Amino acid sequence: MSKNFSLGTIAVQGGYKPNPGEPRVLPIFQSTSYQQGDPDHVAKLFGLEAEGHLYTRISNPTIAAYEEKYAALQGGVAAVATSSGQAAIFYAIANIAKAGDHIISTSALYGGTFNLFNINLRKFGIEVTFVDPEASEEEILALAKENTKAIYGEIIGNPGLNILDLDKFSRVAKKIGVPLIVDNTVPSPYLCNPFEFGANVVVHSTTKYSDGHAVAVGGIIVDGGNFDWANGKFPEFTEPDSSYHGIKYIEAFGKAAYAVKARVTLLRDLGAAPSPFNAFLTNLGLETLHLRMERHSLNALKLAEFLGAHPKVAWVNYPYLEGNSQYERAQKYLKGGASGVLTFGIKGGLEEGKKLIKNLEIATLVVNLGDARTYILHPASTTHAQLSEEEQKASGVSPDLLRISVGIEDTEDLIRDFEQALNSL
């Protein structure tokens, strides 16, 4: 697809290109395996000397078309879809760090990512140092070690809603000679292109805004193609891989070396591949990404303004609200909106919050975000319950915080729903 098309056009038409007589809509190739012809060609496929599908754990035509659209939407050179966001995050790290290595991550993380880094990566021998996202450049640099392999952060921290200072973190990553890996789940590719600001790898939980209808758990890794893996710190890209007859990833795959390596080693050996049906559903969801993100952002801003002015509301946090501590950064890094997540606290704390949740009609209690429907939840007792109080604080969760994932329903109906629920407290 032409590079000149805007995101709205890529969202609708990117990826799948039918020939005359073929289905107009991306078909679901619900097949684990593929008819092969020449045995010599199959040997080449196994040795990565030819391109083609062998087995759906590694690639599939439905998934490939969806990945191509996603890479174009996010502005990367290639994408690798996984069965969940958690798998995408784990693979993004495991593709470049092994036992004995170290990564630096901001502490403002999704609860599942914090656990993955704090508990399971350590079990795999990968040490993680957490840093306050507002730490100075010098403070972050001081955490770097000889074996540091990546810096990690979330563009919009969930649920603290801090905006990652991409300029600062990409400067530090460049100085250390490691990639900056960012989770762009909450803005989605439509509101933020982290590659423009120096990120090298972008991961998403596509379960959220990419799917947009809460029907398919999924993740994706997008390779920016803009990191020098031959800088001496990443020998697995320049040295021969014995599991593929001594192939050297940079030599063989150039700018897409990182994405190819993730697919042909991690999907092959660890196997968190998406199903073709889920790739189809997420691809369908992406067709309206641009429209949904505009409405999510508009509804969230209007609801945040309403809540901020209501006498029963103690505080409200939404990055696009004027006067918000993140406002400047949100204007700089997010284009046209700050997505659908907002948080607030009500006077009387959690007990009143529970009553409010029961009073709401449109907004329902669901532990998810990014759906077309509006959800509300209490993170301290749900999504972030596995964290200690200290850890909750570091990830931006206060005991009274309520999180709304604002859907795309009628703006006025939504505001009226919160108005009646607050007024009947």
Ligand SMILES: *Cc1c(COP(=O)(O)O)cnc(C)c1O
């Ligand atoms: C949901 C979420 C994840 C985890 O993704 P799953 O698809 O649930 O595995 C990671 N990061 C963020 C920011 C999320 O919201």
